[in-house]
Amino acid sequence: MPEQLAYTIEVFLNGLMAGVLYALVALGFVLIYKASGIFNYAQGVMALFAAMTLVGIQNGQVPFAHLINAIFGTDVHGFGWSVHSFVAILLTVVVMIGLAWAVQRFVFRHLVGQEPIILFMATIGLAYFLEGVADLMWGSELKSLDVCAAQGVCLPQGMNSWIDETTFNLFGYGFFIDNLDIVASIVAAILVIGLVMFAQYTKQGRAMRAVADDHQAALSVGVSLNFIWILVWSLAGFVALVAGIMWGAKSGVQFSLSLIALKALPVLMLGGFTSIPGAIVGGLIIGVGEKLFEFLIGAPFLGGATENWFAYMLALLFLVFRPQGLFGERIIERV
Amino acid sequence: MKDQADSYVTEDGRTIGPVVMEMKNITLRFGGVEAIKDISFDIREGEIRAIIGPNGAGKSSMLNVISGFYVPQEGEVWYKGARRPSMKPFEVAQQGIARTFQNIALFEGMSVLDNVMTGRLTHMKTGIFSQALWKGAAEREEIANREVAERIIDFLEIQAIRKTPVSRLPYGLKKRVELARALAAEPSLLLLDEPMAGMNVEEKEDMSRFILDVNDEFGTTIALIEHDMGVVMDLSDRVVVMDYGKKIGDGTPQEVRNNKEVIDAYLGVAHE
Numbered sequence: 066m067p068e069q070l071a072y073t074i075e076v077f078l079n080g081l082m083a084g085v086l087y088a089l090v091a092l093g094f095v096l097i098y099k100a101s102g103i104f105n106y107a108q109g110v111m112a113l114f115a116a117m118t119l120v121g122i123q124n125g126q127v128p129f130a131h132l133i134n135a136i137f138g139t140d141v142h143g144f145g146w147s148v149h150s151f152v153a154i155l156l157t158v159v160v161m162i163g164l165a166w167a168v169q170r171f172v173f174r175h176l177v178g179q180e181p182i183i184l185f186m187a188t189i190g191l192a193y194f195l196e197g198v199a200d201l202m203w204g205s206e207l208k209s210l211d212v213c214a215a216q217g218v219c220l221p222q223g224m225n226s227w228i229d230e231t232t233f234n235l236f237g238y239g240f241f242i243d244n245l246d247i248v249a250s251i252v253a254a255i256l257v258i259g260l261v262m263f264a265q266y267t268k269q270g271r272a273m274r275a276v277a278d279d280h281q282a283a284l285s286v287g288v289s290l291n292f293i294w295i296l297v298w299s300l301a302g303f304v305a306l307v308a309g310i311m312w313g314a315k316s317g318v319q320f321s322l323s324l325i326a327l328k329a330l331p332v333l334m335l336g337g338f339t340s341i342p343g344a345i346v347g348g349l350i351i352g353v354g355e356k357l358f359e360f361l362i363g364a365p366f367l368g369g370a371t372e373n374w375f376a377y378m379l380a381l382l383f384l385v386f387r388p389q390g391l392f393g394e395r396i397i398e399r400v
Numbered sequence: 401m402k403d404q405a406d407s408y409v410t411e412d413g414r415t416i417g418p419v420v421m422e423m424k425n426i427t428l429r430f431g432g433v434e435a436i437k438d439i440s441f442d443i444r445e446g447e448i449r450a451i452i453g454p455n456g457a458g459k460s461s462m463l464n465v466i467s468g469f470y471v472p473q474e475g476e477v478w479y480k481g482a483r484r485p486s487m488k489p490f491e492v493a494q495q496g497i498a499r500t501f502q503n504i505a506l507f508e509g510m511s512v513l514d515n516v517m518t519g520r521l522t523h524m525k526t527g528i529f530s531q532a533l534w535k536g537a538a539e540r541e542e543i544a545n546r547e548v549a550e551r552i553i554d555f556l557e558i559q560a561i562r563k564t565p566v567s568r569l570p571y572g573l574k575k576r577v578e579l580a581r582a583l584a585a586e587p588s589l590l591l592l593d594e595p596m597a598g599m600n601v602e603e604k605e606d607m608s609r610f611i612l613d614v615n616d617e618f619g620t621t622i623a624l625i626e627h628d629m630g631v632v633m634d635l636s637d638r639v640v641v642m643d644y645g646k647k648i649g650d651g652t653p654q655e656v657r658n659n660k661e662v663i664d665a666y667l668g669v670a671h672e
Contacts, residue, residue, distance in 0.1 A: 282501070282518075283490075288518075
């Protein structure tokens with residue numbers, strides 16, 4: 066196999082893996098947007114908050130330690146234990162459900178029927194509020210997140226070297242794929258299949274689709290909008306947790322994590338704001354597109370660093386030529 | 401006048417039961433506008449009750465009060481012998497009151513069968529976790545509810561389109577699917593908001609037949625709004641007539657037809 070082609074395939078695969086992570090973040094947006102028409106700017110911060118909470122619980126940190134110490138003059142920092150990853154994830158899910166309830170109860174319940182721009186502004190406020198709470202709760206220093214290694218629940222470490230060797234024997238060129246990326250792809254696939262099954266085959270899923278389709282009609286068949294909205298925010302919180310774990314494990318849990326929301330925007334432009342498969346395909350296209358563009362055109366001809374803007378350029382082209390995205394509901398203006 | 405708790409048999413042999421829903425002195429305002437002014441009437445079990453009146457008479461508002469979409473400023477709603485506290489529309493639906501909408505509110509993205517299945521939501525009791533795990537009880541429940549949905553689809557003769565996305569259906573069929581969804585809830589009171597609006601003569605005849613069949617077959621109590629006098633007179637057991645938010649007549653179609661105020665409202669009389 067010619068070297069150039071092999072390199073290209075490797076870049077392609079790595080792009081797919083990066084795309085999975087973009088898709089995960091975009092998925093959270095789609096869930097909330099479909100059910101309530103709210104464009105949730107805070108989705109990225111939710112991923113940050115979830116990842117910080119997970120790390121905090123894992124390390125046995127005392128929440129609001131700084132605040133407690135400042136008020137009571139104490140000097141507490143940690144409980145002095147560490148929690149098993151699995152238990153910590155479950156506890157974090159509970160926290161995210163609590164957050165979903167609070168967001169619905171204290172913010173959006175009072176904004177039902179408002180203009181989309183007002184709902185959007187509320188999510189911007191929510192994003193900054195949540196960032197502050199995360200800081201206050203768990204502190205602002207960079208933390209490393211290691212769900213796999215300590216407990217050994219993930220793929221055996223030898224997975225990437227196995228791929229490397231096998232492909233070397235087959236094609237005469239060894240592909241390098243990060244372990245974490247493989248895990249992320251598998252988890253994302255399970256998550257998406259799970260979500261689709263839930264929406265398609267359960268009572269709550271059916272009620273969720275009903276609310277996404279028509280609020281009034283959903284009310285008339287006995288669906289509580291409030292319950293469904295809490296459910297959707299919980300699901301989005303769960304997706305945010307998964308995204309937060311993956312990104313956190315890749316580049317550490319730090320405040321810039323919330324910026325992944327911005328990378329999800331072009332994904333949504335491509336995939337459409339209302340389509341779950343669209344979020345996945347859009348994520349993959351952006352991931353592969355920016356890596357391949359950088360490798361084939363960006364680095365040799367444009368001086369590199371095209372990854373920073375490629376996704377947004379692509380999104381702009383879509384906005385001009387196909388504003389509803391690849392899978393979004395077609396925009397038809399009836400006169 | 402018959403007593404509230406009494407039953408009686410109609411000329412065509414159907415048994416009309418005691419009062420199931422009673423509206424007492426309902427007044428509904430939007431800002432300074434009174435949409436409904438001090439109206440009282442009742443609905444008996446098993447009857448077809450019509451609310452008629454010219455455009456803007458407050459008929460739809462009345463239906464929205466019954467189904468909980470509007471909350472009246474004054475008056476009481478009595479349902480099954482007890483005063484109904486202020487409720488959200490979804491709670492009213494859970495109490496067994498199903499409805500259709502004047503402008504059709506279907507789930508456009510779903511198939512006909514899925515739409516009808518949403519009507520069964522109030523009958524599904526399994527919790528969120530067993531549902532998510534999709535085992536045992538949840539599965540049996542799904543199958544049982546599916547059977548009810550299929551029976552109603554057969555009854556309303558929409559088997560041929562059961563897998564079709566609703567957005568592709570013509571208007572008349574959409575109306576019928578909406579009726580099917582409401583029926584799937586096996587409601588103790590079915591509210592129809594202008595079930596025949598915008599239909600041609602043939603579609604109207606079909607819809608009338610279905611309404612009568614539903615009432616006959618399942619014994620469903622039906623309250624419907626219509627402004628086509630002719631249709632209403634043939635269908636209903638008793639009629640409430642509204643005009644400018646006030647009740648101007650109440651009784652059998654025969655009684656209402658001879659009511660002078662009703663004739664005036666419909667034919668138009670110079671108001672001093």
